[in-house]
Amino acid sequence: MPENTQTSAGFSETWQQWKARAKAYFDKLRALPNDSFEKTLAVAFWVCMACAVVVSFAAVALKPLQEANKAADMKRNILEVVGLWEEGLDVDEAFKRFEIKVVDLATGEFVEDIDPETYDMRQAAKDPDLSEPIPRERDVAQIKRKPKYATVYLLRDDSGELQAIVLPVSGYGLWSTMYGFLALEPDCNTVIGINFYDQGETPGLGGEVVNPEWRALWRGKKVYDENGTPVLRLVKGTVDPKQPGAEYMVDGLAGATLTSNGVSNLIRFWLGEDGYKPFLDKFCGGAR
16 A cells, blocks of 8 residues: 555544544533533533634734734824824824934944834844944943934925925833834924823823823924034923923923933933934034
């Protein structure tokens, strides 16, 4: 008898034996009293197995949809930080105005061999090959590691004129690492807006970083002083627009000192030498 025929016959016999044993087991199980320990344990086990299969299937089947929703939400947040978002907007169409680039944070140069459409800064920060540890004395944002490359979003009008620069930022508050976007005008110094799309701060206190009224206070503020040092920060209480240096100050979050400090620190880090400053210096050509 050919070997493949023997293998098929052996498999068929094994399958028949397995089915017979399974049938015998389930017949025995059905015959047990409903309150027996063995039957209770078996039912619980098979229910768990069925649920695990359903959950696993759902996770795999829904992953493309989840990824698409995640990408759409990220685009919406970027549109929102530059003031373009409104209900009913075609997100993909509006987002075509952005030029997406990957920047080498060390040199400030654009990187051409990394696809900006697929590059993920948050994932890169966890990859030893794509990130580096931040010395403790410089890690004011308390993020421990930073990616070597960052994604920047350049908003242009229909004629190609630069309208805004959107920079991803992150830093630790009271309870969580806050992730968001900071938008600057073409002078690389004047704030258009800020928002946080992922944060776990205390609702009503530090969680007010997502409050549109507080975020509106950022518009028109300056990041850098005359020496090119990032000095924009949150201050306790309300900023008096007539006081010296008011252009570098934003109202602090009431009852949320540590979150306010976290926001100030992430601005100081990401707009400093370890962050986007080398890129902004080159991109703006000393316009500040």
